[in-house]
Amino acid sequence: MTLFRLDASIRVDGSHSREIADIVEREWLGAYPGNPVIHRHLAVDPIPAGAWATAVGASPVPADQRSPEQLAATELAAQAVDQLVEADALLFAVPLYNFGVSQHFKTWVDLVITDPRMAAGVESAIAGKPAVLVTVRGGSYAAGTPREGWDHATGWMRRILADVWQLDLRVVETEFTLVGVNPALDQFKALAADLRREAEEEARAHGRSLTSAVPAARGTIAA
Numbered sequence: 105m106t107l108f109r110l111d112a113s114i115r116v117d118g119s120h121s122r123e124i125a126d127i128v129e130r131e132w133l134g135a136y137p138g139n140p141v142i143h144r145h146l147a148v149d150p151i152p153a154g155a156w157a158t159a160v161g162a163s164p165v166p167a168d169q170r171s172p173e174q175l176a177a178t179e180l181a182a183q184a185v186d187q188l189v190e191a192d193a194l195l196f197a198v199p200l201y202n203f204g205v206s207q208h209f210k211t212w213v214d215l216v217i218t219d220p221r222m223a224a225g226v227e228s229a230i231a232g233k234p235a236v237l238v239t240v241r242g243g244s245y246a247a248g249t250p251r252e253g254w255d256h257a258t259g260w261m262r263r264i265l266a267d268v269w270q271l272d273l274r275v276v277e278t279e280f281t282l283v284g285v286n287p288a289l290d291q292f293k294a295l296a297a298d299l300r301r302e303a304e305e306e307a308r309a310h311g312r313s314l315t316s317a318v319p320a321a322r323g324t325i326a327a
């Protein structure tokens with residue numbers, strides 16, 4: 105049983121999204137001790153910025169006529185999709201940056217979609233796999249707050265993972281991770297602590313549901 109985990113935080117230490125994803129991963133390993141977890145940290149090992157455009161340009165070119173750059177880009181896409189296809193469950197940890205999607209995550213998603221197994225209009229090669237998305241935000245975008253509607257990442261990620269790729273998706277969200285860092289947010293300390301506690305509980309629950317969803321998903325495929 106293999107878990108594929110992707111992290112997009114631009115830091116390794118002190119990352120809230122990584123800490124919350126660690127909880128999900130621990131639940132998984134509790135159910136499948138010693139089983140492999142494939143880690144991909146996009147900020148540590150980023151997708152080259154030009155790979156997506158090169159892979160798109162390569163798609164109409166027959167494989168035996170592709171340039172070395174096109175072959176490298178399509179191979180990179182194929183490796184990314186292999187990691188998804190070979191996993192039994194998927195875990196994504198992606199923060200909000202500049203009111204939008206992490207550029208590392210967007211570049212990776214775009215590259216994945218260039219592979220024929222994940223192309224628009226074909227049945228997703230990973231449809232039905234159980235998945236958890238952990239996403240964190242420094243500020244608050246709750247209903248009624250001044251920045252309500254400014255989070256342009258979470259809706260897009262749900263759209264791609266649940267609707268386009270048809271994953272069996274659960275989402276853990278938390279906000280106000282900049283409380284304690286930005287003194288202007290000190291008044292929200294208690295709220296931030298509550299939100300964090302709720303996110304950790306949700307991460308445990310979603311981690312457990314990830315493990316319970318796997319045999320069902322496999323049964324569906326076998327049937």
Ligand SMILES: Cc1cc2nc3c(=O)[nH]c(=O)nc-3n(C[C@H](O)[C@H](O)[C@H](O)COP(=O)(O)O)c2cc1C
Nearest residue numbers: 113119120121122199200201202203241242243281
């Ligand atoms: C360059 C940069 C841009 C950010 N932009 C936003 C933003 O637009 N909105 C927000 O709420 N938080 C923003 N943040 C804060 C991060 O979302 C927050 O620190 C989060 O916890 C980062 O994830 P991590 O803790 O897993 O590293 C930004 C942080 C950085 C470093």
